[in-house]
Amino acid sequence: MNEFEMSDMGLLHYFIGLEVHQDEDGIFLSQSKYAMDFLIKFGLLNCKPAATPMNVGEKLQLNNRAQIDYARSFRSLVGVLIYLTHTCFDIAFSISVISRFMQQPSKVHFGAAKKVLCYIAGTKDYEIWYSHVSNFRLCGFIDSDYVGSLNDIRSISTYFFTLGSGVVTWTSKKQATTTLSTSEIKYISATSAVC
Incomplete structure (x- = not known):
């Protein structure tokens, strides 16, 4: 306080899309509000939650013939999903696969990205728990x-x-x-x- 002007706003609760819940036993981290905002944006708020972020055995590949007109929406969705990996590490593999097609996304790639978002719809309330341990x-x-x-x-x-x-x-x-x-x-x- 002697060197810099600052104010004590108490415990951290929300910071750039990251929710922090602190108590005596530890800290919960989540991004449920961030995920909810983008479920609404992409019209998937009431979608049927997917059991897995990607179809088992699915291998996406580049398809030059089937480019989509809404590539900007695809890139925006992938950006959202990349940011969600801060607390949802279970989607990291799916996102690494989907993000390879940012330059030439097809309808199949967009569907795979939406499937990850449907998975998030079912797990958006999951949190990472850091407890006090010895x-x-x-x-x-x-x-x-x-x-x-x-x-x-x-x-x-x-x-x-x-x-x-x-x-x-x-x-x-x-x-x-x-x-x-x-x-x-x-x-x-x-x-x-x-x-």
Whole structure:
């Protein structure tokens, strides 16, 4: 206060789309209001919630013939979904797949992005819980999808880590090199996660 003009506004409750609920036992983080606003914007507020963010076994690929006229809406939707991965790490893989088609989206890609939003409709009230714990144990979980990208035959690595009670980091991205076997992709995924 001696150096800078500032005011104490109490505990943090809302900050750039991130809701924070603090109590004596820990902190809840969510983006339910942010998700609700965009469900309304895209007309999916009363949609049937999807059980998974992406169809099992679905592999999207580039389709030059089926470009959509509303590419701007697609890009806006993908941007919203990318921002939602701050608290919804379970959609990270789906978003990494869908965001590859920002330059030439098709109706199929737009449908896949809307399906993720339908999944969010069913999980928008989920929160990340960071509790007061005395044992901070770091746990990591790694997965991979062999040849997950059909256009360039690259595999996808996914991992997330927890420290104590909550998730602290997660990612899902295409590997830089082309792998020749499922064993090789598992080693590359594990190395990437450890790094």
